[in-house]
Amino acid sequence: MQFPPVEEQLAVIKRGIVDLVGEEDLKKRLTVSRDEGRPLRIKFGIDPSSPDIHLGHTVPLRKLRDFQKLGHTVIVLWGTATAMVGDPTGRNKTRPALTREDVEANKQTYRSQIGAVLDIDGIEERENGEWFLGQSFMDCVGLASRYTVARMLERDDFTKRYKGGLPISVHEFLYPLLQGWDSVELKCDVEIGGTDQLFNLLVGRDLQGQEKQAEQVCVTMPLLEGLDGSQKMSKSLDNYVGVAESASVQFGKLMKTPNELVEKYFVLLTDVEQATYSDLLAKPLDAKFALAQAIVASFHGADAAAAARTEYDRVHKEGGVPDNLPEWTPDDTVRRTDSGKIQFPTALAASGLAASSSEARRLIQGKGVRIDGQVVVDVKAEFGPGNYVVQVGKSRAGRWLIS
């Protein structure tokens, strides 16, 4: 195995990161690794606690890919045990635990999605259920004895909750210990996580030290704000772009990126060179198009990205109709008038373009609904047999086939 020179590797590793705990140590290990032709072991833990991954997850994954490209071994640690505990990080209240079945199902979908960023065949996969699920309660007590409550409370998130009078469950104290113990089991050289993981990563160092192992180097990546521009990207806040979403959905969502975030997205989510995007930033719209195309292309290929761009222009610049309109044909349950027609609000609600007929009325009266390109504001409009293209705002559309 031939590794690049240490300084060269360091430059790649340090790009875009926030913290690097143990930098001197990393240099030494890279040197030894290069001399002996042995790759470093890079750990990344994923708790399969939700079914899909989004761009926020890809930030550390891209750093892992950097390590892969340098020739090191990436270990993806599936938190099959820890997912059931629930990482308290960044939460102001405890979250419900998952069942083993949930975790297994989530792991499978995650696995199929991280391949979009990582060379999935080159990774080593482990599960922390291997060592945790068979342990006894006394083992757990033993692990808990390794850290003090005061040290746990050093963690920012616990401090805030404690001072703020918010609840902290006892099991939440166990989470950092579990994650740290994973590092002991894996004897890893480096662990990567988001900045919010720093405390947990450091616990890993401590536990490895207690076990007379070399202490892992900790690398943290910035957290990615979501499309709302303020909060961390997450599915529950619905400010995310999913890895598995279609090209046109990804493209549309990325065009919604606040202008201030475009540069950060370039840095953390694309391979576009700084020289290229910094020129673009002067023209926010062009920059955003370039960003969206680069990201969509990385998941769906350049052709799909170009097609998404074309569709976007047609729908948003020219007020046109999107590709792949979902079709709707009313079934027998849809109410009709005496003459066999369907009332406008009823149809909107039944076809799924509006959540309820009341919402449909509001949309109609707010000039938000177009039939075959024409705004229709008459709530009493009725639809007889025919083929209609219905658009609600810019993002919802469908074709009605009424007989």
Place this chain on the structure above:
RNA sequence: GGGCGAAUACCAAAGCGGCCAACUGGGUCAGACUGUAAAUCUGAUGGCUAUGCCUUCGCAGGUUCGAAUCCUGCUUCGCCCA
């Protein structure tokens, strides 16, 4: 173990006997504007067979012509003292 307090729509938070489908902010949705689904501004934001009707303020009862508002019990959560 003892004491105190809180539960209101997606979230936060007003309302404390009729003027309440419920103030306000956030979010969301729609509109205007802009080569952006950015920013800014405007409007909407329980449901329905729709100018009327029905169901909402933790749950179950009760008082009253009338309750989100008062009473009783229950549930959940938080705080304080031990």
